[in-house]
Amino acid sequence: MNQLEQLAAWIEDSGNIVFFGGAGTSTESGIPDFRSAAGLYQTQHNSPYPPEVMLSRSFFMSTPDIFFDFYRSKMIHPEAKPNGAHLLLAELEAQGKLQAVITQNIDGLHQLAGSRRVLELHGSVHRNHCMSCRRYYGLEQVLEQADAVPRCPECGGIIKPDVVLYEEALDHDVLVEAVAAIAAADLLIIGGTSLTVQPAASLITYFQGRHTVLLNGDPTPYDHQADLIITDRIGDVLGRIQELLGR
Incomplete structure (x- = not known):
């Protein structure tokens, strides 16, 4: 056998x-696994940030624009x-x-x-929530605001993916x-x-x-x-x- x-x-x-x-x-x-995705992002953008940093809670809070640029381009694969x-x-x-x-x-x-x-x-890329009013959103809300930090249309708060980041x-x-x-x-x-x-x-x-x-x-x-x-x-x-x- x-x-x-x-x-x-x-x-x-x-x-x-x-x-x-x-x-x-x-x-x-x-x-790809997130380390490969981060490596590709680092090469393409000449980024100094290692994957553990870019996917950390503190980086998300301090630099949400770079976080979402990386997250949308390398971590989400709707196709x-x-x-x-x-x-x-x-x-x-x-x-x-x-x-x-x-x-x-x-x-x-x-x-x-x-x-x-x-x-x-x-967690999951398909679940997202407003950090201010806690309203829940699907993946579409994150993808629609393609060049910006996604914000809640109800209160303007940042929409955070329900994924477990480093430090969480x-x-x-x-x-x-x-x-x-x-x-x-x-x-x-x-x-x-x-x-x-x-x-x-x-x-x-x-x-x-x-x-x-x-x-x-x-x-x-x-x-x-x-x-x-x-x-x-x-x-x-x-x-x-x-x-x-x-x-």
Whole structure:
């Protein structure tokens, strides 16, 4: 039995699957990880700011014009479509096998593919709020004001994306729900993440089920805990798994 057949067999035998994913889940949809995006921005604009600075709360508050120039040009990808990974996960949820997607991504592609229980650790570009009156807006309001800091048409306050910036804490309720989902799972599939960003990466230590599968092109600090490691592109892998499952 090869690696893909083994993974397909475990999926067939599981009734409580949880997927934990990162940026690599969306790269095959044309969305680069934020460090690559920041590097491109730095080159194009001769910018002196590293990615951790440009995506920090203090930078957002002090230099919102540069923040939004970077954010709109490199962090938002409204044209992106789900790939084979997103589509299989949505289908497994519809079949009652997959109980939760836990993602570090902010692109909303899991929901676009049809997933319903998506725990977004770092928020979403599709949710935005006025920092003054707390009114909520979709992505359109940020994109419409293309050359300016987006402001609330009701009160004039700055509209902030509901994404977790550096210097901000993760949502406590989302973390609690993610821990509970992982602890209850019998199969944990980890995909497209280096497992180096904390506290998100430490969530997988709550897994007590039967099998851990790691789908990532590069080694991670948790490789020794995996029962199966597949280094091929995650979209291709889960697309082929879908064919093996006959779904």
